[in-house]
Amino acid sequence: MDFNSKLSGIFYADKDIPTEFTLPSLVHQREYLSNGEMREWNGPVHEVFSPVCIHTENGLERKLIGSYPVCTEKEAMESLDAAVAAYNNGRGEWPTMGLAERINCVERFTGKMIEQKDIIVKLIMWEIGKSVADSNKEFDRTVEYIYATIDSLKNLDRDSSGFEIVDGIAAQVRRSPLGVVLCMGPFNYPLNETFTTLIPALIMGNTILFKPPKFGTLLHYPLQEAFRDCFPKGVVNVIYGRGNAIVPGLMQSGKINVLTLIGSSKVANELKKSHPKVNRLRAVLGLDAKNAAIVTSNADISLAVKETLSGSLSFNGQRCTALKIVWVHRSKVDLFLSEFSKAVAELKYGMPWEKGVSLTPLPETNKIEYLNSCIEDAQLHGAQVVNENGGQSAGSFFYPAVVYPVNNKMKLYYEEQFGPIVPVVPFDDLEETISYLIESTHGQQVSIFSEDAGEVAALIDPLVNQVSRVNINSQCQRGPDVFPFTGRKDSAEGTLSVADAIRSFSIRSLVAFKMNDSNKQLINQIVKEDTSNFLSTKFIF
Numbered sequence: 001m002d003f004n005s006k007l008s009g010i011f012y013a014d015k016d017i018p019t020e021f022t023l024p025s026l027v028h029q030r031e032y033l034s035n036g037e038m039r040e041w042n043g044p045v046h047e048v049f050s051p052v053c054i055h056t057e058n059g060l061e062r063k064l065i066g067s068y069p070v071c072t073e074k075e076a077m078e079s080l081d082a083a084v085a086a087y088n089n090g091r092g093e094w095p096t097m098g099l100a101e102r103i104n105c106v107e108r109f110t111g112k113m114i115e116q117k118d119i120i121v122k123l124i125m126w127e128i129g130k131s132v133a134d135s136n137k138e139f140d141r142t143v144e145y146i147y148a149t150i151d152s153l154k155n156l157d158r159d160s161s162g163f164e165i166v167d168g169i170a171a172q173v174r175r176s177p178l179g180v181v182l183c184m185g186p187f188n189y190p191l192n193e194t195f196t197t198l199i200p201a202l203i204m205g206n207t208i209l210f211k212p213p214k215f216g217t218l219l220h221y222p223l224q225e226a227f228r229d230c231f232p233k234g235v236v237n238v239i240y241g242r243g244n245a246i247v248p249g250l251m252q253s254g255k256i257n258v259l260t261l262i263g264s265s266k267v268a269n270e271l272k273k274s275h276p277k278v279n280r281l282r283a284v285l286g287l288d289a290k291n292a293a294i295v296t297s298n299a300d301i302s303l304a305v306k307e308t309l310s311g312s313l314s315f316n317g318q319r320c321t322a323l324k325i326v327w328v329h330r331s332k333v334d335l336f337l338s339e340f341s342k343a344v345a346e347l348k349y350g351m352p353w354e355k356g357v358s359l360t361p362l363p364e365t366n367k368i369e370y371l372n373s374c375i376e377d378a379q380l381h382g383a384q385v386v387n388e389n390g391g392q393s394a395g396s397f398f399y400p401a402v403v404y405p406v407n408n409k410m411k412l413y414y415e416e417q418f419g420p421i422v423p424v425v426p427f428d429d430l431e432e433t434i435s436y437l438i439e440s441t442h443g444q445q446v447s448i449f450s451e452d453a454g455e456v457a458a459l460i461d462p463l464v465n466q467v468s469r470v471n472i473n474s475q476c477q478r479g480p481d482v483f484p485f486t487g488r489k490d491s492a493e494g495t496l497s498v499a500d501a502i503r504s505f506s507i508r509s510l511v512a513f514k515m516n517d518s519n520k521q522l523i524n525q526i527v528k529e530d531t532s533n534f535l536s537t538k539f540i541f
C-alpha cells in the first residue's frame, strides 16, 4: 500500500466512530447572549465542519457537527451597548460590587462550567481536532487558571488599615477596572486562551463583549447560560459571526476600552489602528511567534531531539510557543536530522480519540495548500524534505515534513508556519543565530541546547534582550501559568500570567490623604467602611 492510501485509511466511516466519542447530536446553536438574555437568531448560520473527515461515496469529507449564528454588525453593536451600559462609566452594579462578591460570581460560574466538562471537551476535540487527552488537559488547565487567579486575589497582601503612610501622606492603592473589554482568542486553544483573558478582565470589574474564534465556537455554547445566570445583565455578552465582518465596526465606535486578542499580529494591528482614540485604548495581546531552537556543537543530541520533537510538533505545531525553526551546528546536523526523522516516524498519527495519538487532522481548510506552498518555495531555493513520507497528505491530515537546509531566501525562514513543518538551518558560528533573533520581527521565546555552561551563559545575555523567555535544554512553552507570559517586538503587548493578567485588566488609582487633623478623622471613619474592593496598600502592585 502506498503511503497516501495508508493516510486515507486513518479516517473512519461515520458508522465506525466509537459512540463514546461521538457528539450526542448535531449542535445547531440558535441563540446568543446579549444584555442578560438569550436572544433567538433566525438569520443566516455558519455550518461547522470538523477537521475529522469521514469516508463517503464522494471520498473523504469533513464531518458536519453543527452550526452557529452569523450575526451582523447591528447585533454586535447592540451587545456592545449592553456592555457599555452595564459598566456605566464605572458606576454599574458590577464595577462597584466588592471584589469578594465578584469572586463569588466567578466561582459559581466555574462550578457550572465544570458540570459541562464532558460536552466542552468533546467539542474541543471535534471542532479543532485536538486529541482527547489534550482537550481534557486544556479544560483542566483552564479551571486551574481560574482558581489560581481567585487565590492570588484572595491572598493579596493588605494591612489592616488599608493605608500606607509616606512623607505624611496616607495612600490607598486601588486596582480599578478599565471599562468595556473586547475579548477574542485563537482557534488552537479556543477555551483556554479565551478564559485566560476573559476571567481576569471580568473579575477586575470590567464588562465583556466576547467573540469566539471561527474554529472553536460551538464549545462556548454550553457556557452562555452559565454567564447569564452568574453575572448581572450585560456584564458578559457573546457575539457570533466572522471577525472581519463584525469587529472592525466595534473598534471604530470608540466604545471599546480594552482590546484583548490572542491571535495574529496582522489582525491586532489593523484593529488597533481602527480605534478612533487609540491612545485611550489598552491592548493586551498575545501574538504570533517564530521561536527558534539553537542546538550547539556541545548539545546532548538525544535530549535535543526529544525536546524539539514535542516542541515543534505537539498539536501539529499549532501552538504560538511551538518551535518553528531549528538551528543546528554543522558538526551535529547529520546526526540530528537522522535521529529527528526517526523520532517523527515513531509518532502516532490518527483520529483525535485514539489512544496515544499526537498528530491529528488540521482544522484550517486552506492550511494544507499553504504548507505545500512553503515546501515548494523551500525546494525552489535548494532545500529538501528529508524525512520519509514528509509532507504527504490525505483529506485534512498532513504528515510532518522536516525541511533542510533552510536559508534566508525561503518563506520558512521568516514566516510562522503554524503547522507540522520543521525547518532546519545549519550554522557554523553562534553569532549567526544571535543575528537571526535580532533581525526577527518576532520575540517570544528561544531554546538553547548545550551542555557547556560557558556557552549557555554567553548566549543568555544577548538572547534575553531579544525574547521574553530563554529555555535551557528544554522546548519553549507557556507554563507554568504563574510565570509571566509575553513576547517582545511583534509577539505581544502586555503580559499574561495569573498575577500579570490581574494587572493587565486594571489600573492603579491612589486615594491620598494628607495627614492633617481633619483627614485623620476622615480616615478613621472611612476605614470602618467596607474595604473589600481595596486591593492593595502596596504601591508596587
Ligand SMILES: NC(=O)C1=CN([C@@H]2O[C@H](COP(=O)(O)OP(=O)(O)OC[C@H]3O[C@@H](n4cnc5c(N)ncnc54)[C@H](OP(=O)(O)O)[C@@H]3O)[C@@H](O)[C@H]2O)C=CC1
Binding pocket: 184, 185, 186, 187, 188, 189, 193, 211, 212, 213, 214, 215, 241, 242, 243, 244, 245, 247, 248, 261, 262, 263, 264, 265, 267, 268, 271, 285, 286, 287, 288, 289, 319, 320, 416, 418, 491, 492
Ligand atoms: N502569543 C500567544 O499567546 C498566542 C498566539 N497565537 C497566535 O494565533 C494565531 C493562530 O490563531 P488564529 O485563530 O488563526 O488567529 P487570528 O488572528 O486569525 O484570529 C484571532 C481572532 O481574531 C479574529 N479575527 C480574525 N481576522 C479578523 C479581522 N480581519 N478583523 C477582526 N477580527 C478578526 C478571529 O475571528 P474569526 O475566527 O472569526 O476570523 C479570532 O477571534 C497564530 O499566529 C498564533 O501564533 C495563538 C495562541 C497563543
Ligand SMILES: O=C(O)[C@H](O)COP(=O)(O)O
Binding pocket: 188, 189, 193, 318, 319, 320, 321, 322, 476, 477, 478, 479
Ligand atoms: O496558544 C498557545 O499556543 C499557547 O500559548 C501555548 O501554550 P503551551 O506552550 O502551554 O502549549
